[in-house]
Every structure is written in structure tokens, then in C-alpha cells.
Amino acid sequence: MLTRTLFIGLAAGAIAGAVAATVQATLMQPQIVQAEALEASQTMHDAAVHQVDDPSGGHTHPQSEEPSDDPLKRHLGTVIAIVCTAIGYGLILSSVIALSQRRGWRFGLLLGAVGFVSMQLAPALxxxxxxxxxxxxxVHVWQLWWLLAAGCTAAACLLVIDAVQVRRPAGLALCTALALLPHVxxxxxxAMGPLPEAGQLTSAFALSSFATSAVLWLSLGAVVGALHSRALSPS
Incomplete structure (x- = not known):
């Protein structure tokens, strides 16, 4: 069972990661390249102004952390990162499905939707x-709040599913409070800066990020659920 769970997580993560990487390259990568070009031009402008104001020179900043100018190298690095992330999520979903003893692509798709809402949509608010x-x-405060938002939202979503199945209305109130806690x-x-405005959530970059994450999570959940169902079906 353990071997099957791990294999399904790896296979589903590789498939969903490849699909999400294609969407990311189509929607997000051109915007990232454009934003980096604008950032580089602004940096050069600031350096030129500083050189005029301080002819003695001053110190220079190393460029070791700058992204590679080779498009192929950057694309491969992005694909590897997305696939590895998808495999990690796939192992989690595969374990959840194995422990829940529920199979099928529909249940997997439901878990994928929970992952998208918990890991992407709710923290983005x-x-x-x-x-x-x-x-x-x-960045440390940002990560701390992200963990709080993702954890509370995931727990709330799973409790909602359980409350609906057993018809426990009181549990819905707890789920609502848990989901709202990070935003309260x-x-x-x-230290994270001001609260985001609606324009930040509906910008082209944000929508592209949501689309990429939705494709990753939904395809991952559906593939994991389908593979688990197929693995247990009689030959």
C-alpha cells in the first residue's frame, strides 16, 4: 500500500506539474520577463543617477542572484521547480486519499479544489x-501568515466536507470562524505591508497565477483519485 501510494503521488505530480508548467510558460513567464526588464532598466537608471551624484564611485552590488539570461535554462529551471512542487503536493494528496479510503477522480478533484483554495486563493486575499x-x-512574516492562512483554510474546508456528510450545522459555524481567523x-x-486592494487581486499577473495554480491542483487531484481507483479495480 505504501509503495502504491508513493508511486501514485510521484506519477500524478509529474503529470500535473508538466501541465501546470505549460500554462505557466504561456501565461506568466512573458509577464515575469517584462517585469524583470522594467526592474533592470530602473536599476540602471538609479545607478546612473547615483554615479552623477557621487562621481567618486562608491560600491557596487554583486549580480550573483540575478536570473539567467538563457531562456532555455530559465525555462528548464522553472519546469523542474513546478514538477517537484507538484510531486510534493501529489504525495500529500495520495496519502490523504489512501487514508480516507475514498477513491475516484471526483473525490480527487474535490481534494484538488480544497488544495487550490487553501494554498493559493485564500492566502492571496x-x-x-x-x-x-x-x-x-x-518575507519571514509573509511566510508565517501564509502558513496560518493555508492551514486554517485547509482545516476549515475538510471540516466543511465532514459537517455536510454527517449533517452537523454547528460544525459549519466553526469552519467559518476558522477560515476567517487569518484575515481578521x-x-x-x-511587516507584510498594507492590505491588498481589489486591483491587485484582479491584475493580469494575479489572474495568471491563479489559473496556473488551479490547473496544477485540479489536474493533480483528478489524476491521483483516478490512479487510486484504477489501482484497486479488479484486473
């Missing part, structure tokens, strides 16, 4: 996706 070049804030305390995380 307080920390929307941003292209390169925008002001950056405390969001103003306390001032």
Missing part, C-alpha cells in the same frame, strides 16, 4: 501574487 520589481516586505488578524502583520 492577504498576500497577493506580485511580479518582480514591486516593493518587498518582511491580518492587520496585525504590519
Amino acid at each position: 492577504g498576500a497577493p501574487p506580485q511580479p518582480p520589481g514591486l516593493p518587498s516586505y518582511d 488578524v491580518r492587520p496585525l502583520f504590519s
Whole structure:
């Protein structure tokens, strides 16, 4: 059972990651390249102004963290990162389905939707996706709040599924409070910057990020559920 669970997670992650990488290359990559070009031009402009203001020179910043200019190398790196991430999520979904003893692509698709809402959509309400070049804030505080939002939302979604199945209305109130908790305390995380406006959530970059993540999670859930169902079907 363990071997089957791991194999299904790996296979589904590779398939869903390849599909999501294709969507990412089509929708997001051109916007990232454009944003990086604007950021580089702004940096060169600021350096030129600094050189005029300070002819003595000053110090220079190393460029070791700059992305590669080779499009193929960048594309391969992005594909590998997305596939590895999808495999990690696939192992989690495969384990959940194996433990729940529920099979089929429909149940997998439901779990994929829970993953998308928990890992992407709900955290984006307080920390929307941003292209390169925008002001950056405390990344550690950002990650801490993301973990809080993702964990609370995932727990709330799973409790909703359970409450609906057993017809327990009181559980829905707990789920609602749990899902709202991260957003209620969001103003306390001032190091993350101001609360996002509606335009940030509906920008082209944010929508492309949502689309890529939705494709990854939904395809991942459906493939994991289908493979588990097929593995247990009589030959």
C-alpha cells in the first residue's frame, strides 16, 4: 500500500506539474520577463543617477542572484521547480486519499479544489501574487501568515466536507470562524505591508497565477483519485 501510494503521488505530480508548467510558460513567464526588464532598466537608471551624484564611485552590488539570461535554462529551471512542487503536493494528496479510503477522480478533484483554495486563493486575499520589481516586505512574516492562512483554510474546508456528510450545522459555524481567523488578524502583520486592494487581486499577473495554480491542483487531484481507483479495480 505504501509503495502504491508513493508511486501514485510521484506519477500524478509529474503529470500535473508538466501541465501546470505549460500554462505557466504561456501565461506568466512573458509577464515575469517584462517585469524583470522594467526592474533592470530602473536599476540602471538609479545607478546612473547615483554615479552623477557621487562621481567618486562608491560600491557596487554583486549580480550573483540575478536570473539567467538563457531562456532555455530559465525555462528548464522553472519546469523542474513546478514538477517537484507538484510531486510534493501529489504525495500529500495520495496519502490523504489512501487514508480516507475514498477513491475516484471526483473525490480527487474535490481534494484538488480544497488544495487550490487553501494554498493559493485564500492566502492571496492577504498576500497577493506580485511580479518582480514591486516593493518587498518582511518575507519571514509573509511566510508565517501564509502558513496560518493555508492551514486554517485547509482545516476549515475538510471540516466543511465532514459537517455536510454527517449533517452537523454547528460544525459549519466553526469552519467559518476558522477560515476567517487569518484575515481578521491580518492587520496585525504590519511587516507584510498594507492590505491588498481589489486591483491587485484582479491584475493580469494575479489572474495568471491563479489559473496556473488551479490547473496544477485540479489536474493533480483528478489524476491521483483516478490512479487510486484504477489501482484497486479488479484486473
